[in-house]
Amino acid sequence: MFDPNLNQLDLYFxxxxxxxxxxxHLLATAxxxxxxxxxxxxxDSEKRFNSNSILYPQGSIxxxxxxxxxxxxxxxxxxxxxxxxxxxxxITQKELKKQVGDQLKAYIEYLKEENSDDIPxxxxxxxxxxxxxxxxxxxILPALPDEEGEYKMNAKDGIIITDKDLHHWQYSNPKGxxxxxxxxxxxxxxxxxxxxxxxxxxxxxxxPDNNVKTTLQRAIQILKRHRDSTFKGEKxxxxxxxxxxxxxxxxxxxxxxxxxxxxxxLTEMDKHIVEKNGVYIVENPINPKENFADKWxxxxxxxxxxYSWLKSAKEEFIGLERKGSFSEINExxxxxxxxxxxxxxxNSFEKLNAKKNALNIAVSNIKTPTKPWVP
Amino acid sequence: xALKRRYLEDIEKSLKQYSGLNLIVEGNEVSLKGQWxxxxxxxxxxxxxxxxxxxxxxxxxxxxxxxxxxxxxxKMDRHINPSSGDACLFVEDERWEIWxxxxxxxxxxxxxxxxxxxxxxxxxxxxxxxxxxxxxxxxGKIEYFLEKFNLDSEDTVLNILMTAESPSTQNLxxxxxxxxxxxxxxxxxxxRMKTNINSEIxxxxxxxxxxxxxxxxSHSIEKRMKIQEDFFxxxxxxxx
Numbered sequence: 001m002f003d004p005n006l007n008q009l010d011l012y013f014x015x016x017x018x019x020x021x022x023x024x025h026l027l028a029t030a031x032x033x034x035x036x037x038x039x040x041x042x043x044d045s046e047k048r049f050n051s052n053s054i055l056y057p058q059g060s061i062x063x064x065x066x067x068x069x070x071x072x073x074x075x076x077x078x079x080x081x082x083x084x085x086x087x088x089x090x091i092t093q094k095e096l097k098k099q100v101g102d103q104l105k106a107y108i109e110y111l112k113e114e115n116s117d118d119i120p121x122x123x124x125x126x127x128x129x130x131x132x133x134x135x136x137x138x139x140i141l142p143a144l145p146d147e148e149g150e151y152k153m154n155a156k157d158g159i160i161i162t163d164k165d166l167h168h169w170q171y172s173n174p175k176g177x178x179x180x181x182x183x184x185x186x187x188x189x190x191x192x193x194x195x196x197x198x199x200x201x202x203x204x205x206x207x208p209d210n211n212v213k214t215t216l217q218r219a220i221q222i223l224k225r226h227r228d229s230t231f232k233g234e235k236x237x238x239x240x241x242x243x244x245x246x247x248x249x250x251x252x253x254x255x256x257x258x259x260x261x262x263x264x265x266l267t268e269m270d271k272h273i274v275e276k277n278g279v280y281i282v283e284n285p286i287n288p289k290e291n292f293a294d295k296w297x298x299x300x301x302x303x304x305x306x307y308s309w310l311k312s313a314k315e316e317f318i319g320l321e322r323k324g325s326f327s328e329i330n331e332x333x334x335x336x337x338x339x340x341x342x343x344x345x346x347n348s349f350e351k352l353n354a355k356k357n358a359l360n361i362a363v364s365n366i367k368t369p370t371k372p373w374v375p
Numbered sequence: 376x377a378l379k380r381r382y383l384e385d386i387e388k389s390l391k392q393y394s395g396l397n398l399i400v401e402g403n404e405v406s407l408k409g410q411w412x413x414x415x416x417x418x419x420x421x422x423x424x425x426x427x428x429x430x431x432x433x434x435x436x437x438x439x440x441x442x443x444x445x446x447x448x449x450k451m452d453r454h455i456n457p458s459s460g461d462a463c464l465f466v467e468d469e470r471w472e473i474w475x476x477x478x479x480x481x482x483x484x485x486x487x488x489x490x491x492x493x494x495x496x497x498x499x500x501x502x503x504x505x506x507x508x509x510x511x512x513x514x515g516k517i518e519y520f521l522e523k524f525n526l527d528s529e530d531t532v533l534n535i536l537m538t539a540e541s542p543s544t545q546n547l548x549x550x551x552x553x554x555x556x557x558x559x560x561x562x563x564x565x566x567r568m569k570t571n572i573n574s575e576i577x578x579x580x581x582x583x584x585x586x587x588x589x590x591x592x593s594h595s596i597e598k599r600m601k602i603q604e605d606f607f608x609x610x611x612x613x614x615x
Contacts, residue, residue, distance in 0.1 A: 195502065201448040352500070358415035359497045363505045370473055370490045371519075372454035373509035374463045 004321050004329060009259035011352060012326070015345035016337065017218040017258065020067050020225045022076055027066075030078045030136050033118065037107065037131070037138070044103055045084065052085040058141070058174035060241060063181055064213055065220045070228050070338055075137045081174060083143045083159060088169060091144075093162040097127075100142040104129050126164045146171060176286045177242075184249045188214035191256060215261040216252045220245055222262060223313060226336055230309050237305035243282050243292050247272050250285075259320070266314045270307070312336070377403045382433055382480075389481035396427070405429040411488075413496055421446070421496035427488075434476055435573055440464065440488060447495050451511055454491075464491050466509055466519045468580060471571035513583045524561055526551060533584045539565035540581075 004012075022030075038055035045053035059079040060066040068076055082100055084091075091099075104122050111119045120131040120138075128141040146158030157175035182189065190204070192212035197204045223244055231238035251268035255261045274281045279297055284290035296303035316336050320329055326346075334342045383405065390396055396409040407427040413420040424444035430436040440462040442455070447462075449455045454463045464487040465473050474483050497505045509515030520532040534550035539562045549560035556562075569577055 198452060198502065199448070199499070201450055354418055355420065356500060358418040359420055359493075359500060359505075362413070362415040362420060362493050363497060366490055366493065366506070368473060368486050368490075369506040370465045370469070370487050371507050371509045371515075372463055372491060372494060372504065373466045373515045374451045374454055374456060374511040 004324075004326055006257060006259060006321065008326075008353075009320055010257040012329075012345065012349050013222065013258045013262065014218070015349045015352070016333070016341060017221055018348070019341045019344040020221060020337070022066050022068055026076075026135055030076075030133070030138075033120075033133060034078065034080065034138065040107055040110065041082065041103060044106065048103070049084075049086070049099070054083045054085070055140070056081055056083070056175070060224075062174060062178045063220075063245065064210060064217045065224065065241075065245065067221050067225045067228065070225070070232065072340065075132070075135060078136050078138045080138055080140050081143050081159060081161075082140050083145065085145060087147070088144050088160060093167065093169070096142050096144070097129075097162055100140065101129055104131065104140065127162045143172070144169075146173070171287075171290075173286060177284070180285050181245070181249055182209055185214045185216045185252060185254070187254050188216060188256070215256060215258045216249060216265075218258050219252075219261045219265055220248050222337070223248065223265070225338070225341070226313055226316070227309055229336055229338055230312065231305070234305070236299075237302050239302070239306040239309055240292070243306070244269075246282055246285060246292060262317050263319075266310070266318055270310060378405050378429060378431065378433060382429075386429065386480045389479065389484055392481065393484055396425075403431065411492055413489075413492055421492070421499065423447070423492055423495075432573075434478075437464070437467075437470070437474075438480075438483060440491070442495075446499075453495070453498070454508065462491055464488065466516050467572055467576050468516055468568050469519055471567040475567075475571045513580070513587070516580055517584075523564065524551065529584070530588060533581070533588055535561045536565060536581060536584070540569055540577075542566070 034055070034057065041053055041055050045051055056062075057079065058081045059077070061078055061080075066076060066078075084096065084099075101122075101124065108119060108122060118133060120133045123130040123132060125139070128139045131138040131140065141161055143159040143161045146160045157179075158171065158173045160169040161172050163170050189209055189212060192214055193204045193207045196202065196207055196212055224241060227239055227244065247269035248265045250272040251265045252261065253264045255264060272282070273293070274283065279291075280293050280303055282292040284292055293303070293306075296306075316332060323329070330342055330346055383400070386405070386407070387398060390398060390407075395412055396407045399406050399408055406429060407425075409425065410422055411425045412422045423442050423446055426441040426443050428439045428441070430439065441460055442462060447453050447455055449457050449460050451457060455461070456463060470476075473487050494504050494506070494508075509518055517529055517532065520536075521527060521529070524532060524535060526532060531550055531552070538544050538547060538550055539557050545558035545562050546556050549555050549557045549562070551561055553560055
């Protein structure tokens, strides 16, 4: 049997991650639907408004940290920004939202005319529109360019978005945040690319950042799943993804071992929350004026929920080398990550270990070793 | 020139144990095609689609092996020739130890080919080769000679290969410096190496080693001349 040492735990958590990641075929379908829609909207905006528009992913899809929902029958989120390249003076929030809705209704009509086999249903949210497909839904957030440059870094990618009451413009910069995120883990991205290049015919320079997944991204996915399982009923208190993402990135130590990364993050992440006069601040790394935890002041139960979630994650993930056998670890994690995920991970982990053993035996049985070479 | 009958029979015989491979004879061209399944203790490690082409001058020339299923990327680091796509099983000069001329085709499948695919399956899971690998090109050959002759100088390797390749020199002292006659020292090994290798390949190796020696020497002559030039260009006043 294998002991839960650092290397084995790295393999084990990698299997956990694979079991809660969005399956490749589902993500490929969603990507295709997104690209179809982006192309259609671009053409339609030119025709309809004589102006340019861009549809691009934001949130976990852009960051490479999406997770499958706890309940297998639920959808996963595919969040998009719909940027209309027009000035805010020329349009009200209400008009903007209505125009986007009209375009999406027209898109559905177009799909019907084309006899498309995958026609989504449209739903209206407070600030965004939702296209519901089987297995996933796209939240489409209407936005305009932020011409005043509220954000200091990557000002060119700053956007303004509608608020819930369609009154005051809100500032955001998903691309800028993504640039910061990728920059923080650039060393690991490079290492993952080198690994991928060795296993394929690609050269390191040919591999896009999105084709690799670092230990930081995988660890964030595991922590988000742990959060989702912990807060099944109490949705409002659930720590928001951007807080987990930001703190985890700041605590990341570039370890290539996924389990070590989980430990590093959980040990250090709360040290990056600043407390000033009783106010807790999780600073937006690309806009020091924005506090991701601003709601904690009004709803202290959210702050408490974050700290109690962190405490339980620490108890469940830190020091597993010293906390008994793998079957005990399985049992504990089944409760906090879900039965399917842990059972699936354990089965493939066992298979992988059996294969590794068999490979080692096959190699040790070689009587006349050879060394491959290239002329 | 067609493959001799006895070699064809020997190849056919080996298929009894390698039932996944089919022999294909088309005119003068002989090849084997099929699946190579690696198993250990009931666990399938990997299955490769392969093609083995038997050269006309077999067994002087080694069979050429291709992995046709696309499981091994065609790149040097995976020991697949990127342009031709053939598998690089071993350094040619090592052949006398791995699969000497006269050994059966089954031994070719059992040793270098089986090893190669075990190593590739191992790499897929572990990310590295288990029993080492040779550097590409002439450097890989030099690594082998230095290891085999237990030496650390490339010049001595070349001296040994050049002196020992002729049978008439066997009573001379071995250039390795151990004060022994070649026939009691590195002579027999070199002889076996040479007789198990296509003479073109052997000559190419010697040529490449000579070329490298020439480059090294001219480099060191250039360096010496530079020192002299610097010395003469320096006025005694500069030194003071």
